[in-house]
Amino acid sequence: MTEKVRKKLAIIAHGGTIDRLYPVFILSSAASAMDMEIHLYFTFWGLQMLVKGALEKAELPATYKHLEGQLKSSLRMMKYPSIYDMLKMAKASGLVKIYACSSTMKMFGIKKEDLIPEVDKIVGAASFLDLASKAEIALFI
Amino acid sequence: MTEKVRKKLAIIAHGGTIDRLYPVFILSSAASAMDMEIHLYFTFWGLQMLVKGALEKAELPATYKHLEGQLKSSLRMMKYPSIYDMLKMAKASGLVKIYACSSTMKMFGIKKEDLIPEVDKIVGAASFLDLASKAEIALFI
């Protein structure tokens, strides 16, 4: 029996703000519905948001800060899933892997036990480049 | 007769500031001169700039806000085309398609009739991933 070969989406999730985290998970959700394999490499501000309790406090960047209240209330009215809920749904598909960038963890003094349990693995940039070079789509968000 | 196969450039145009919108259209213009096929998927802040009258008011992000006056006057002196002019030129090449992200439209309450007429289609992330997976270059800007 041969293993099924899926198309791959590889994302470097660098941004830590609402407007960047949603696209990471909206793309992951669409890709998993298309039966793609998704690899999310969280680094820098993105990684900081994988610390327990951080996603719940995600904000908009300085440029758009004044729109935050309005966006959050509109998401609530639409009963739009929260970022963390989208992450959990992504994981539940079985097609999404979440990696934490080892250099960022050192740079910011973040330990493994600080991270949410949905993280699959702590890896360096080389492991991710290897995955990304085999992916049909690689994005830096 | 077989259809000509062109190389493809797929861009998720996420940013809504001058410094991100220009690269989207400078890359599109260079790619169309190379006879590539270009697919631009406007989402989040990028999509908001496709609302009629918005591109004319594009600004720099908070970090560089203090350079805005200087940049705008330097672009005027160079008679550099405006972002909207570049969008129109891109469309005139016949090689550029402009997509509006359907989830963003719901999130921000934007209706079809609010958008500039150059938008080709309103689609979801899945349609775009399908295009991007066939593209030689896919970027998130």
Add this chain to the structure above:
Amino acid sequence: MTEKVRKKLAIIAHGGTIDRLYPVFILSSAASAMDMEIHLYFTFWGLQMLVKGALEKAELPATYKHLEGQLKSSLRMMKYPSIYDMLKMAKASGLVKIYACSSTMKMFGIKKEDLIPEVDKIVGAASFLDLASKAEIALFI
């Protein structure tokens, strides 16, 4: 004798802040350790940082400005190489090429002699797209 074919990483280095410049060089360093060929195209804020003396003054973006002192002191304590040192190490690998975007130079009135000597070539977007379309991984950072 045939030339060795290496996998390629192509990056549009658009950001000019610490949090975007480090990823450019961390990815370049990992890719060169994997014997990949790396093409870095500096444009907009990224290009401005190739002006002599600029990299040394790189800052964090407005959203994260309040964390700058803490990040810089943590990098110093870790004896983490500076961005310019990482650029020099990248070049020393012989696998990294640095390009300056010609349109940005005109837009900001930057001259060839203003740039650090590590820049290999001043080119337009078309030359870069040509490289990127042959690369396994293309990113906009």
